[in-house]
Amino acid sequence: MVHADASKFAANITKKETYTQVLEQAETLFDGQRNWLLILVFSNLANAASLIWHAQKSMSYPSNQNNWAGFYVVDPVNEKQLILGPFMGKVACQTIAFGQGVCGKAAQAKETIVVPDVNSFPGHIACDRDTNSEIVVPILLKDKVIGVIDCDSAVANTFDSEDRKYLEKLADLLSLACNW
Amino acid sequence: MVHADASKFAANITKKETYTQVLEQAETLFDGQRNWLLILVFSNLANAASLIWHAQKSMSYPSNQNNWAGFYVVDPVNEKQLILGPFMGKVACQTIAFGQGVCGKAAQAKETIVVPDVNSFPGHIACDRDTNSEIVVPILLKDKVIGVIDCDSAVANTFDSEDRKYLEKLADLLSLACNW
Numbered sequence: 001m002v003h004a005d006a007s008k009f010a011a012n013i014t015k016k017e018t019y020t021q022v023l024e025q026a027e028t029l030f031d032g033q034r035n036w037l038l039i040l041v042f043s044n045l046a047n048a049a050s051l052i053w054h055a056q057k058s059m060s061y062p063s064n065q066n067n068w069a070g071f072y073v074v075d076p077v078n079e080k081q082l083i084l085g086p087f088m089g090k091v092a093c094q095t096i097a098f099g100q101g102v103c104g105k106a107a108q109a110k111e112t113i114v115v116p117d118v119n120s121f122p123g124h125i126a127c128d129r130d131t132n133s134e135i136v137v138p139i140l141l142k143d144k145v146i147g148v149i150d151c152d153s154a155v156a157n158t159f160d161s162e163d164r165k166y167l168e169k170l171a172d173l174l175s176l177a178c179n180w
Numbered sequence: 181m182v183h184a185d186a187s188k189f190a191a192n193i194t195k196k197e198t199y200t201q202v203l204e205q206a207e208t209l210f211d212g213q214r215n216w217l218l219i220l221v222f223s224n225l226a227n228a229a230s231l232i233w234h235a236q237k238s239m240s241y242p243s244n245q246n247n248w249a250g251f252y253v254v255d256p257v258n259e260k261q262l263i264l265g266p267f268m269g270k271v272a273c274q275t276i277a278f279g280q281g282v283c284g285k286a287a288q289a290k291e292t293i294v295v296p297d298v299n300s301f302p303g304h305i306a307c308d309r310d311t312n313s314e315i316v317v318p319i320l321l322k323d324k325v326i327g328v329i330d331c332d333s334a335v336a337n338t339f340d341s342e343d344r345k346y347l348e349k350l351a352d353l354l355s356l357a358c359n360w
Contacts, residue, residue: 002308003271003272003273003308007271039218039222039263042222042266043264046266046272050267054270054271085222085223086267089230090186091185092183094209127184128184
């Protein structure tokens with residue numbers, strides 16, 4: 001299978017089936033890429049962002065209204081700051097302090113935050129005015145936050161308990177598959 | 181200006197005007213992000229990939245048929261190997277040896293390669309069967325290759341001397357703006 005085929009998702013499958021394919025493809029892609037180099041962690045995250053993006057785009061409305069999917073990682077020098085990682089979508093904020101916006105709050109709380117309407121979220125950082133809902137899932141390694149998965153949508157109420165469940169599984173996989 | 185606005189390009193401007201905006205936005209985005217950390221280089225490359233992708237998508241046919249835009253960086257441990265960096269598009273090959281495919285050949289030769297038809301390019305690596313033309317521009321630091329810009333298109337003969345000229349300017353900017 002050529003690599004790009006990993007981004008192909010059938011249009012008529014359920015959210016569960018789509019995310020299950022994401023997890024299987026991710027596991028295959030990361031296999032043998034475990035390495036002490038941060039550069040290979042980023043390489044895995046780049047392909048993972050592509051998988052999430054194309055999976056959500058293949059889902060039914062409103063999931064296919066996603067407009068950003070990617071990662072912020074904890075700054076190794078300032079552990080209370082997130083730095084922009086690989087992503088799909090429009091240009092994004094390069095640094096986010098712990099506690100700021102949805103990403104910073106999820107990183108600080110070590111808990112997933114689902115935001116049905118970002119305009120009602122206190123302290124939301126508007127990287128893109130087109131964004132209306134968001135989910136941020138922390139990636140934990142031995143109870144320490146090492147980064148977050150961040151997905152935005154142009155439509156309110158896009159992300160539900162199923163997105164949460166499978167993106168948390170992906171966060172676990174990334175935590176195990178990469179030597180952070 | 182919110183960050184996502186950097187990805188907005190008017191539809192009725194020339195390729196020259198579009199790429200000039202890419203260079204200006206890139207310079208602004210990278211300003212103050214110069215840092216010894218590899219993680220910040222990757223952060224700059226993530227936003228740069230987004231800029232290139234949206235710039236080309238805003239251009240007229242065939243430029244808007246681009247299907248991958250991003251980076252491969254030289255492996256710090258094995259300097260004859262490229263590792264996948266941030267990108268926009270479908271899942272991609274994670275490592276490419278110097279001399280292999282268009283990316284590996286451009287890295288080895290330290291010269292831009294424009295490929296009008298990838299199917300006629302000896303040793304082309306088919307990460308995506310939908311790709312028909314490609315441009316790879318090496319990023320040089322003091323005559324040493326540190327990475328490449330890679331752009332693919334679903335249509336043959338997409339990339340011309342103007343793409344080459346401005347992507348080479350972007351490579352120079354990235355070389356100067358990031359502490360590799």
